[in-house]
Amino acid sequence: MLLNGKQLADSILNSLKTRVDDALKARAPSTASSTNRLFLAPGRKPCLAVVQVGHRPDSSRYVETKTKAASRVGVDTSFSVKLADNVSEAEVVEAIQGLNANPEVDAILVQLPLPRSMDQEKILACIDMSKDVDGFHPANMGLLARWGEVARQQASQGNSLPRSNVPCTPLGIITLLDHYSIPIAGKRAVVLGRSNIVGLPISLMLLHRDASVTVLHSKSLQVEEHVVQADIVIAAMGKPQAVKASWIKPGAAVVDVGINVSPQTGKLVGDVDFEAVSKVAGYITPVPGGVGPLTVAMLIQSTVHNFCVKYSL
Numbered sequence: 001m002l003l004n005g006k007q008l009a010d011s012i013l014n015s016l017k018t019r020v021d022d023a024l025k026a027r028a029p030s031t032a033s034s035t036n037r038l039f040l041a042p043g044r045k046p047c048l049a050v051v052q053v054g055h056r057p058d059s060s061r062y063v064e065t066k067t068k069a070a071s072r073v074g075v076d077t078s079f080s081v082k083l084a085d086n087v088s089e090a091e092v093v094e095a096i097q098g099l100n101a102n103p104e105v106d107a108i109l110v111q112l113p114l115p116r117s118m119d120q121e122k123i124l125a126c127i128d129m130s131k132d133v134d135g136f137h138p139a140n141m142g143l144l145a146r147w148g149e150v151a152r153q154q155a156s157q158g159n160s161l162p163r164s165n166v167p168c169t170p171l172g173i174i175t176l177l178d179h180y181s182i183p184i185a186g187k188r189a190v191v192l193g194r195s196n197i198v199g200l201p202i203s204l205m206l207l208h209r210d211a212s213v214t215v216l217h218s219k220s221l222q223v224e225e226h227v228v229q230a231d232i233v234i235a236a237m238g239k240p241q242a243v244k245a246s247w248i249k250p251g252a253a254v255v256d257v258g259i260n261v262s263p264q265t266g267k268l269v270g271d272v273d274f275e276a277v278s279k280v281a282g283y284i285t286p287v288p289g290g291v292g293p294l295t296v297a298m299l300i301q302s303t304v305h306n307f308c309v310k311y312s313l
């Protein structure tokens, strides 16, 4: 069965639009007795600020896709910043600090990769963790390690922990598995790749959902022996069509996070040999139209979530 990320992302964006429209119409309750909750009428749209440094064509395409999805839902992106690739690290930090201090900004995303000359970790750590919509700040990563994606809801559960932001691609993967009622608890999951953006956080989320998780990477040996036992395979290693049909247990769910240009055809392909693997897998995501659109939908969802938490909506 095809896991249709595009269709799910569209329906999530449509419900977010309704939620934003309703939030903008919301008024403070007229009688004091109707609620004693803090209620502030927002009087503005949710706001996502994207910081792009340099003009990499792939980054510009991603930023454009995110901006379009935001405007479809009614999320403002007018505080976004584009900086030349020869700006100093201090100028990038200054731009982020300005967005941190701006009460009208709910979510900040620094498009990666940054120019090589910059200390990426230092820059990500400057983002206010409550606005860090990518969840890459060390404090958000720490909360994810401790609590999984549930950490997003901590504040509303009356817990004293700060509410976390969670990386968008892994959140999209969990949302997709849940939508198609693919069980996670007690299942064997293999994650191919250990990047901070996908491999590491999705491993933590699957672990917190009670999967038995194996993380494989460029130094792993006997990769196929592990993968063939998996009920859930997350391919996020950035190698075109590397996951072969012979690696897949019949009926397994295969989620392809790869976005590569095929050296043979010049077409967009994932990390999975889709044609062959789709004959063995029980569930599989296409590329394009699988995980990519969900990443964008989760970004907008988390932006709206931050806005709604701020105004108790």
Ligand code: GUN
Pocket (backbone or CB within 6 Å): 109, 110, 111, 112, 113, 134, 168, 169, 197
């Ligand atoms: N570059 C590639 N993927 C991502 C992502 O999820 N977030 C950011 N900020 N940059 C990226």
